[in-house]
Amino acid sequence: MRKLFEYNWLVREEWFDWCEEIPEAELLKERIGGQRSILRTLVHVIDVEHAWIRGLMGDPEQHYDYEVYRSLADARRLSSEAAAEVRPFVEQWTDELENERMHIFAYGDVMRHAIAHEIHHIGQLSVWARELGRKPVTANLIMRGPR
Amino acid sequence: MRKLFEYNWLVREEWFDWCEEIPEAELLKERIGGQRSILRTLVHVIDVEHAWIRGLMGDPEQHYDYEVYRSLADARRLSSEAAAEVRPFVEQWTDELENERMHIFAYGDVMRHAIAHEIHHIGQLSVWARELGRKPVTANLIMRGPR
16 A cells, blocks of 8 residues: 555656646646646645545545645645645555445545545646647656656 | 456446447547557556566566457457456465565566556546546546446
8 A cells, every 4th residue: 555655646746846847827727637737636636635544544524725726836835745644644554454444435445545546637647748748757656767 | 456456447347338338430539648549548558457467477478469459349358358367366466475576576566557557547548538528437446336
């Protein structure tokens, strides 16, 4: 589990680096699919991971207001803060938690849901990158090459 | 691990169902990103999963010729055959295999690479689905709703 979260956090950081090369208007531009813009899709994956893992940590459900994070710098700061909050839980994950329950959901399924959710949305960014004529961040988990 | 492969196989089946509603010309149409068409992207995820897991099984590297699988029925048949070949290995996966080596790669990393690879490409299909004015297959792992 932990390794797939680390993969997502690494890929997310590389997408933020990628975004630094793109005019902010393009990051905010309305697109087809996903959360309808590059920046909004990034804020969405941050928010959803944070909300689910907080749930597993026993904290009340909380969501970010996407309209507040309309600059790359703000989204990037949000990502660091949100990941820092859930990282200890992810790092301490053990298979014994697999069948603990949050409402009707097994903890393991919630973890896998959060993992798959981010990878899926990142796939959407890769299409938009190509539409912009840019090479997307690699999705490779092995053979990622030099940063 | 097993549960994420099962998730991918279920999602892939639902994408094949989704494709049944789409004219074959649209499935083959050249698009931006991914493997440049819906059908080719599906054949690619089948091929890559099959190649990596065969590697873990100790079988020689083998790839499908994407140009052969240019109909939905052929791609669907390929998916069933390829998944059937690797399913026993996936079902018998245990954490003791995590650090076995295939060349320089840990078995666990290869498994996670194959999982992330498919989810990423499926995210690309979801953008193309919206471009076609269609609702994509849900990427949810929990709360998938009725089929």
